[in-house]
Ligand SMILES: Cc1cc2nc3c(=O)[nH]c(=O)nc-3n(C[C@H](O)[C@H](O)[C@H](O)COP(=O)(O)OP(=O)(O)OC[C@H]3O[C@@H](n4cnc5c(N)ncnc54)[C@H](O)[C@@H]3O)c2cc1C
């Protein structure tokens with residue numbers, strides 16, 4: 224089983240995000256970079272499938288040179304090899320453009336299963352995995368919490384509003400992860416040592432053949448970034464007793480906030 | 484004249500999702516701005532009667548795709564059918580709800596049609612021929628205005644973030660022969676909890692955190708029930724195994740924008756705020772006066788949630804009588 228995990232390096236969830244002077248990108252000086260949490264589930268699931276069915280796990284990422292650090296982390300978890308498409312301009316690309324690069328690389332390597340995160344927690348796009356599947360002409364099942372592979376098919380539990388759907392797809396296919404799928408392992412010390420020697424192929428964006436006409440025909444362009452209006456800490460409700468506080472809250476919700 | 488706006492409606496058990504009405508209302512507004520039509524596609528099986536409902540939201544035309552093979556949403560069949568409709572109808576703008584289905588479908592259509600997509604839009608404004616969509620990034624720490632260059636401009640709107648406006652219109656029904664094409668996916672089964680209010684669409688969300696201390700969430704369920712709301716949870720409560728993953732609110736869970744959000748026994752970590760800070764009114768109940776959640780809440784009560792929540796339910800019951 225040849226498994227490819229699409230992995231993006233993103234700012235850690237606790238990072239402060241500030242707007243850069245150009246007004247359309249973020250300040251990157253003080254950011255701690257990590258594997259996108261949903262891609263961690265993807266790496267873990269790939270390793271479990273490999274453990275059960277054999278095969279290799281390849282990590283594929285588009286990003287700046289420092290994204291090799293997160294690829295190494297995935298290799299330390301147990302993945303076999305990595306590919307980085309080094310693109311210093313990644314921050315200016317929209318999801319579809321990233322998907323085109325990933326699909327172009329995937330066309331040149333073998334795969335039976337591709338696993339992506341449901342979304343990257345930086346652009347929150349929910350797009351790249353599904354778009355890659357479309358560009359490769361393979362089926363996708365998104366937001367999965369369980370999968371079983373047998374006889375060249377994958378059966379997945381996909382989460383939907385208020386429940387789950389069970390869907391089966393022939394391989395090759397692409398799936399995207401949902402929290403609940405697994406608990407990602409930590410990289411062990413021996414794992415970290417071994418990862419240093421695992422193959423990590425760094426390509427440049429020049430190595431990728433992209434269709435210029437397609438690239439310019441569809442662009443989702445950031446024209447301005449702004450900070451959401453700061454929520455003002457509100458009122459702490461006072462009262463002589465818990466009952467008095469509860470009554471005052473309900474009165475305020477009804478008369479002032481008008482939400483009851 | 485502009486080809487106008489096409490809304491892809493969404494049914495769950497032959498009932499429209501609320502976000503469909505939000506998409507229709509927004510679609511009508513944009514179509515008027517662009518002096519174009521508002522059409523909508525209703526897709527499923529045995530849905531002709533329910534489709535009529537969309538006249539109320541200003542549809543000029545309702546494209547009815549009623550076929551037994553389309554009774555369940557499957558990425559491939561729905562993408563094939565819709566791509567065919569879009570290629571023939573040539574809308575300038577395509578709007579759908581950013582539900583589990585809408586996210587999957589819009590991403591697939593964007594790649595198939597090589598069309599720009601704004602996912603999880605919370606506001607849309609018309610700027611000459613193109614649209615500027617506001618969408619949250621970095622778990623809502625930043626808002627981006629994005630311009631969609633190309634056609635059709637696809638916008639998947641975040642549930643509960645745009646208002647619903649009724650406006651009766653012709654709603655000419657047109658049956659469409661679906662081009663289902665090649666499909667690989669096979670539907671096996673579906674389990675949905677009926678009667679449960681969906682977290683992302685609820686007007687009221689009552690969430691509990693580690694302060695709940697156990698899997699007994701009955702006082703929150705009671706309060707949510709009174710307000711026809713849904714129960715949510717912090718990641719800690721989910722990690723403890725007290726609530727299912729599907730209840731988790733936050734950066735690695737669901738993003739909710741209800742009119743009223745109760746955070747009970749939740750400290751207010753940044754990852755939790757990422758999932759609920761766009762709620763209109765936030766109420767925090769926490770026994771620690773220094774809990775960070777109080778700095779984001781419109782109303783806070785310092786105290787024991789086990790004492791306070793039942794009293795709040797009691798007071799609400801009084802005014803509902
Ligand atoms: C990558 C990553 C992703 C994450 N994603 C999410 C996410 O999606 N959603 C999320 O919620 N978290 C997420 N977290 C976790 C987050 O950082 C916090 O750990 C978590 O939100 C804390 O949950 P809590 O507020 O329930 O628990 P705590 O922080 O332990 O707070 C419990 C609160 O309950 C109060 N309390 C206790 N007893 C009572 C009582 N009887 N009455 C009233 N108050 C009481 C306490 O004073 C305290 O403030 C994520 C973390 C990481 C690193």
Ligand SMILES: Nc1ncnc2c1ncn2[C@@H]1O[C@H](COP(=O)(O)O)[C@@H](O)[C@H]1O
Nearest residue numbers: 229230285339340342343348349350351
């Ligand atoms: N630059 C990238 N390199 C590799 N994979 C990516 C990249 N961007 C997105 N992905 C994959 O696509 C998923 C969804 O990302 P997004 O559509 O940006 O929210 C992520 O969880 C990754 O699996």
